[in-house]
Amino acid sequence: MEKSLKDQAIKYANHFAVVLEAPVSVVDLAERTYTPAGDRTQFEVCEHCPHKNCKGYEQFAYGCREAYRWDGLYTFHCSQEMVLVCTSIASEKGDLAGGLVIGPLFLDNKEEMLNSVSDKKLLKALNEVSEYSPHKIQAMAELLAGIAGNISDLSHGKAGRYFYRQESLLNAIYIEKMKKSEISDYYTYPIAIERKLRTAVRSRDKEGSQTLLNQILAHIYVSNNNNIEAIKPRITELIVVISRAAVDAGADINEIFLINENFTTNIEEFTNLEDLSAWVSNMLQRFISFTFEFDKVKHADAVYKVIEYIKSNYRRHMSLEDIAASTYLSKTYLSSLFKKETGYSISEYINIVRIERSKSLLMEENMSIIEIANLCGFEDQSYFTKVFKHIVGITPKKYRENRGKNDKKDMILK
Numbered sequence: 001m002e003k004s005l006k007d008q009a010i011k012y013a014n015h016f017a018v019v020l021e022a023p024v025s026v027v028d029l030a031e032r033t034y035t036p037a038g039d040r041t042q043f044e045v046c047e048h049c050p051h052k053n054c055k056g057y058e059q060f061a062y063g064c065r066e067a068y069r070w071d072g073l074y075t076f077h078c079s080q081e082m083v084l085v086c087t088s089i090a091s092e093k094g095d096l097a098g099g100l101v102i103g104p105l106f107l108d109n110k111e112e113m114l115n116s117v118s119d120k121k122l123l124k125a126l127n128e129v130s131e132y133s134p135h136k137i138q139a140m141a142e143l144l145a146g147i148a149g150n151i152s153d154l155s156h157g158k159a160g161r162y163f164y165r166q167e168s169l170l171n172a173i174y175i176e177k178m179k180k181s182e183i184s185d186y187y188t189y190p191i192a193i194e195r196k197l198r199t200a201v202r203s204r205d206k207e208g209s210q211t212l213l214n215q216i217l218a219h220i221y222v223s224n225n226n227n228i229e230a231i232k233p234r235i236t237e238l239i240v241v242i243s244r245a246a247v248d249a250g251a252d253i254n255e256i257f258l259i260n261e262n263f264t265t266n267i268e269e270f271t272n273l274e275d276l277s278a279w280v281s282n283m284l285q286r287f288i289s290f291t292f293e294f295d296k297v298k299h300a301d302a303v304y305k306v307i308e309y310i311k312s313n314y315r316r317h318m319s320l321e322d323i324a325a326s327t328y329l330s331k332t333y334l335s336s337l338f339k340k341e342t343g344y345s346i347s348e349y350i351n352i353v354r355i356e357r358s359k360s361l362l363m364e365e366n367m368s369i370i371e372i373a374n375l376c377g378f379e380d381q382s383y384f385t386k387v388f389k390h391i392v393g394i395t396p397k398k399y400r401e402n403r404g405k406n407d408k409k410d411m412i413l414k
Contacts, residue, residue: 001028001089001097008151009089013037013100016147020140022105022130027060027098034060034101049078049122064088064099073145075137077302082129083107085141087148100148102140106131190219192363194241199360201245203311203353206288213242213284217277228276232267235276239283246287256287302327302334303341307349314353314377320346354378355391362400369396 001009006028013024017037025034034057059078063086067074074086082104091097106113110131117123132140197212216238224230243256270276309326310318323346324331338346354376361372373384388396 001030002091005089005091005097005151009098009100009148010035010037012147012151016100016144020143022102022132022140024144025060025101027057027064027101029061029064029096029098032057032061059084060086060099060101063101065096067099068096072149073141075141077107078104081113083132083137085137085144087141087145088152089148090152100144102137102144104129105137107134107137190216193219194238195363196360198241198245198248199356201242201284201288202249203356204249204288205311206285209284209288210281213281217280221273226273228270228273231273231276232270235267235280239280242284242287249288302329303338306334306338306346310346310350310353314350314357315375316377318350318377350377351387352391355388358384358388358396359392359399362396363403369400372396 006026009026013026013035014037016022017024024037026037027034063074063076063084065088066076067086068088068090072088076084076086078084083106084101084103085105086099086101088099089097106129110126110129114123114126117126193212193215197209197216200209200212217235220231220234220238224234247256266279267276270279305327306323309323313322320331320335324334327334329337335346338344338349342349344352358372358376361367361375362369369384370381373379373381376384378384378387385395385397388399392399394402
């Protein structure tokens with residue numbers, strides 16, 4: 001981290017620690033160090049950590065890297081079940097230089113943790129760690145993210161995502177123009193892509209949703225000759241489709257309605273496609289974010305890791321041992337935690353993810369049901385059919401015949 005940038009970070013970290021009486025650190029990735037501000041006795045707990053995989057600086061650096069990926073803010077539980085709130089600081093070139101970290105802190109679980117510790121040195125260190133409510137930690141996180149964003153030479157997370165989306169859209173538009181020149185019935189709306197977009201939104205697949213959205217936007221732009229006034233009604237229809245998919249995925253319908261009340265007025269204000277595209281992309285991300293609010297989950301990091309692990313590995317056999325190893329928690333504790341926070345057992349959630357993935361494949365006529373079952377992690381077609389009917393309400397064959405239409409409301413995939 002450049003000296004001037006680090007000096008600023010240390011200055012604001014000290015101000016933050018004095019005003020809020022919370023332990024804050026400045027992480028420097030180049031030097032592989034973290035500099036504590038405020039009450040330094042709280043950091044002694046890291047020196048006595050009994051977990052071999054916890055290496056102090058590495059935990060802080062991990063949090064900053066994740067914050068860099070997730071728009072500048074990332075909160076997770078360390079190996080000792082204490083909270084670390086991490087923000088990222090970017091260099092002038094937009095590269096990750098380091099970050100500011102609050103913690104370690106207890107999140108309403110100090111007494112429970114102290115009762116389980118027998119080591120006297122660790123117990124003494126833990127006694128010095130402060131305990132905060134989720135509301136206060138969330139407030140501190142937002143403040144720290146604002147500080148980190150202000151002193152960064154470039155807010156890489158947001159700027160990088162914006163330019164990535166724009167570049168992806170331009171590529172999609174180029175492809176659409178090529179299609180227009182080669183396909184006679186080009187102007188037919190890509191309903192199959194829209195169906196896949198709805199599935200991606202229901203699955204909380206942000207990256208996949210963005211790719212599909214770009215394909216639809218490209219088609220709308222090209223087929224309407226980039227006439228923004230002709231494009232706006234098509235965008236309005238698309239937003240309605242996305243918002244309904246978000247509600248199907250468990251988003252609060254009142255919050256979705258509140259957003260939709262204003263978007264018709266907002267869309268009329270745009271005069272160029274670049275700004276309109278960025279706005280639509282942000283609307284998509286907002287709708288998806290409403291489908292599962294991790295800030296309301298006490299153990300958000302562990303739950304998030306389980307969900308991401310399942311979504312990345314649904315095609316293969318997954319054991320509870322494998323999943324628990326990815327979170328550094330015991331099988332028993334993780335199973336209880338996941339059920340409490342999501343309402344599903346881990347095995348139920350695995351099946352829901354697999355069935356959601358199978359729905360889009362069932363729209364492909366050239367694939368047999370047994371092939372789809374195997375691709376989605378089911379070794380037996382009859383078991384796949386049984387699980388599909390339990391979750392969706394009809395058999396895979398009937399679902400394919402109905403082209404995805406169903407009378408029974410599916411289980412909500414969060």
